[in-house]
Amino acid sequence: MGFTEKYVKPDSAAWVNATVYTTTPVSQVLGSDTNNYYCILAHTSETGVKGRPIDGTNWATYWAVADGTTEQRAWNITQMAIAVPAAGTRVNILTGTYTKGVWTMPTGTVVDPIFFRGYNSAIGDLDSQDALSSTANFPDLTITGLFTFGPGCFFQNLDITGALASYLIGSGLSDDNGFINCRVINTQNDAAASCVQGDNDLTLIRCDISCTGAAHGVLVDADLGARIAYCRFKMTATADCINVQTSAVFIGCTFHGNGNASSIGIDVDAMPAGENPIIDRCTFYNLGTALRLPNVVAVSAILLTNNHVTDCAKYIDNLYVTDEDVLFELNNRTRDNITPRTGVFQGVLAGEVITDTGGAETDYVNAGAGDFNLISGAPGINAATLQGDIGAWQRIPDFPTAANTWHNDTTDGVTGSMSGLDVPKTGGTGSTLLAEDVATGVTLDPTGDNVTGTASGGSWTPYYGYRGRLRYFGYDLAYS
Numbered sequence: 001m002g003f004t005e006k007y008v009k010p011d012s013a014a015w016v017n018a019t020v021y022t023t024t025p026v027s028q029v030l031g032s033d034t035n036n037y038y039c040i041l042a043h044t045s046e047t048g049v050k051g052r053p054i055d056g057t058n059w060a061t062y063w064a065v066a067d068g069t070t071e072q073r074a075w076n077i078t079q080m081a082i083a084v085p086a087a088g089t090r091v092n093i094l095t096g097t098y099t100k101g102v103w104t105m106p107t108g109t110v111v112d113p114i115f116f117r118g119y120n121s122a123i124g125d126l127d128s129q130d131a132l133s134s135t136a137n138f139p140d141l142t143i144t145g146l147f148t149f150g151p152g153c154f155f156q157n158l159d160i161t162g163a164l165a166s167y168l169i170g171s172g173l174s175d176d177n178g179f180i181n182c183r184v185i186n187t188q189n190d191a192a193a194s195c196v197q198g199d200n201d202l203t204l205i206r207c208d209i210s211c212t213g214a215a216h217g218v219l220v221d222a223d224l225g226a227r228i229a230y231c232r233f234k235m236t237a238t239a240d241c242i243n244v245q246t247s248a249v250f251i252g253c254t255f256h257g258n259g260n261a262s263s264i265g266i267d268v269d270a271m272p273a274g275e276n277p278i279i280d281r282c283t284f285y286n287l288g289t290a291l292r293l294p295n296v297v298a299v300s301a302i303l304l305t306n307n308h309v310t311d312c313a314k315y316i317d318n319l320y321v322t323d324e325d326v327l328f329e330l331n332n333r334t335r336d337n338i339t340p341r342t343g344v345f346q347g348v349l350a351g352e353v354i355t356d357t358g359g360a361e362t363d364y365v366n367a368g369a370g371d372f373n374l375i376s377g378a379p380g381i382n383a384a385t386l387q388g389d390i391g392a393w394q395r396i397p398d399f400p401t402a403a404n405t406w407h408n409d410t411t412d413g414v415t416g417s418m419s420g421l422d423v424p425k426t427g428g429t430g431s432t433l434l435a436e437d438v439a440t441g442v443t444l445d446p447t448g449d450n451v452t453g454t455a456s457g458g459s460w461t462p463y464y465g466y467r468g469r470l471r472y473f474g475y476d477l478a479y480s
Helices: 077-083
Strands: 004-008 028-030 036-039 063-065 089-094 097-100 114-119 140-143 153-156 159-162 178-180 183-186 203-205 208-211 227-229 232-234 240-244 249-251 254-256 264-268 278-280 283-285 289-293 302-305 308-310 314-318 325-330 333-335 339-342 344-350 364-366 371-374 442-444 451-453 468-472 475-479
Touching: 004 077, 077 097, 339 344
Parallel strands: 004 089, 089 114, 097 140, 114 153, 140 159, 153 178, 159 183, 178 203, 183 208, 203 227, 208 232, 227 249, 232 254, 240 264, 249 278, 254 283, 264 289, 278 302, 283 308, 289 314, 302 325, 308 333, 314 339, 325 344, 451 475
Antiparallel strands: 028 036, 036 063, 364 371, 442 451, 468 475
16 A cells, blocks of 8 residues: 655745736646645636635636645645645655644554655655755755644655754654654754654654754653664753663664763663663764663663764763663774763673774764764774674775775875876886885785785875775776
8 A cells, every 4th residue: 555645835926917827837826815726727817807816706717725636736834734634645845945833743653654755856856865964955844833743754855943942843642753864953042942752663764863052952852662773963062862761773873962971872761661772883972971771670681783982971871770781792982981881781792992092083084073984094994793884984985986086095085186097106107007106005916907905094195905896097906
């Protein structure tokens, strides 16, 4: 069973006298009642007899109120809210600017959810655009009053902002809600300002969530069974990134603090039933506490794998003083966490990477600006279980990714152009590689055709010899 598709667009243009309106293409206007209308009979408008809906004479001969069934009959956002989309409906929202006040959302179900999905020019064209990188062309929704979740409601491909001394969207009583590929920002300067509240089974996938006021509350509050994947949480005040209860799963998320000792990445505030959290490939930076566990007896071991935790006052803080929580920690990168573990029974501690040769600059491209990609030579590179890099953000490759490109390893991410191998470092002609044309640590074979090994940072480029394989100016370059 598929979705019933409905459509929303910004308010249509105002009705204008002495204007040709057509049915092909379908003309749309905004009525005096602030609803969208579409043309059902071609005509030249005339004040009075062929007037504006709904205050013109005989307007119903020429216009019908939008019913949301096609793009040409799209509701505006007020009409959509009044219509109360049914379970199993997907509301496709055209790019543009929208403002909506207090709204009690409709009711979906687990098997028939309701989706509110943004698009730009074609249905589904924003589904693959990563909201963590850019929300260009996403519909902009400004919330001026609390949206109260109904069960089974999801937002997708939307740029959501508001300035409320409350949650922007949520309900502590509604299950099975979520956000997919959205940015959510509460700009209010108030200790109660928050972004999202859900009850059980809240889903967040590839979302960018933050509060920007000098004072704010928890960014996201959820209960049992939260599923959080590839999201970024950023705070500016003393608060938690996310509160959850048992059975939460976190994959590939970033928790970016402001250095306040009371700030927390993941705060497990209750364990009424079920399994403890599973946390994999997440990055925690500059927090008071990366992971806090509640003052109750644990019901199962906590699993932490491939996480990057640095520059925090505390790594793991268990508030239950009667007994220690059992942790299984595998292949985590930790550095400069003042109090690494409190109240922890170490069930498994394996593959921890504790190399410490400096601060954030030894791990990340630019932590202050929120760029947590690993630099060349970062200790977490290739240190995860089953290979790969530790943390939510992988290394930016320092090898050519296409013909006529090179990379200067002294500044990660910088690229430029070169004419080819006929301009090697210190001589050489034509297309022959010389030993000085490859970086330290890379071996050039006797024929000058292949290079292998791992290059060291900070010298002349191009650097041959990094991970993977590629064809570059006719050479088969092997890099590990």
